[in-house]
Amino acid sequence: MASGLKRKPMKIALLTTSLSVLSIVLLFFWMAGGIKTPRRTPLEPKTLESLSGHETSSSTASISVLSWNIAWAYGQGSEGSGTRKSSDDLQNNLIQIAEHIKQVDADVVLLQEIDFDSDRTYNLDQAEFIAKNAGYKYYIRGISWSANYLPFPYWPPSEHWGQMLSGGAILSKLPVQSADITLLPKPDAQSFFYRQFYLFRYLMRCELSWQGQNLMILNTHLEAFDQKNREMQMKLVSQTISEDSTAIQIFGGDFNSVPREAKLKHGYPDEPETDHRNDKTLEILLATTELKEAAAAVAEVSIKDRLTFPASAPNRQLDHLFVSPQFEVLNFQVSLKTTLASDHLPIFGRFKLREGQ
Helix, strand or coil: CHHHHHHHHHHHHHHHHHHHHHHHHHHHHHHHCCCCCCCEEECCCEECHHHCCCCCCCCCCEEEEEEEECHHHCCCCCCCCCCCCCHHHHHHHHHHHHHHHHHHCCCEEEEEEEECCCHHHCCCCHHHHHHHHHCCCEEEEEEEEEEEEECCCCCCHHHCCEEEEEEEEEEECCCEEEEEEEEECCCCCCCHHHHHHCCCEEEEEEEEEECCEEEEEEEEECCCCCHHHHHHHHHHHHHHHHHCCCCEEEEEEECCCCCCCCCCCECCCCCCCCECCCCCHHHHHHHHCCCEECHHHCCCCCCHHHCCECCCCCCECCEEEEECCCEEEEEEEECCCCCCCCCCCCEEEEEEECCCC
16 A cells, blocks of 8 residues: 555656646747748738729830848848837838838839738738838738747847748739749758747749730748758759749849859958858859849949948848849849848849840
């Protein structure tokens, strides 16, 4: 009898420990939003009926595209090194971003690092907000980062980003035929637990009808901190681009890579640990697809004129536009007259089909 009484507290302790461990595991996966894997998913384009009359005719002679990593309207420190900003501060930055986009009046806008329903940005759908304020009837949200609770930055807990729903977006003045997003593999060098909370990099695609042809618009945000992973992501992206052989293509976004002809490839004042000297990301794209970099096609645009990051004192070009050979590049520029609402500067290009295309 005494032996049985001794075993009972041990069983209770073992059961309590097992339940505690199970609760921690379940909490972890709930916080991370479950286990997610790289995949391609269809996207549903959204229409703002209140903006009827803001469309661009599909018969226009040229098409213009703006690409901008808006850093969720935080500006410098958006990677987690800054303190939490007020709702008013973030909304003022969003208004400045929308006003610049409206002023540029591009037919298509590619956005990266944009929030749709995140605690850090007070649960505002930034894609809808910018589309409304900049006058874009059609927009697509591509979710690449989803978590119920993100414990980052790690300390203090009052600065945690909490619920996360973020990714990329495409705004268009042309009706969207179809759209999808491919989530790209995360770095193998990261631990299992870190990867569950880490964002997916992605490739968004949307198909438009323009000049009687299928125009494929592609938007990406590639890996920033792991060169091997970034190059592998570009190989997958290039394969997708090569498979879209029936459409002419415009491809843009934040590639987190500098062009081969860049003057500075390491020793950046803002990020001395970053080194692009052996980075082949853009070379992979150029070698495996027919796409050409828009900036390189405009003779009067110097390497210095192409710098996009950091916005306060740009020293490298991380943001790019590439086009199919059927396109003639009429214009490429980096806008230096924007505010510091983001830590990137936006890039703009205008293109037309070559004769006979």
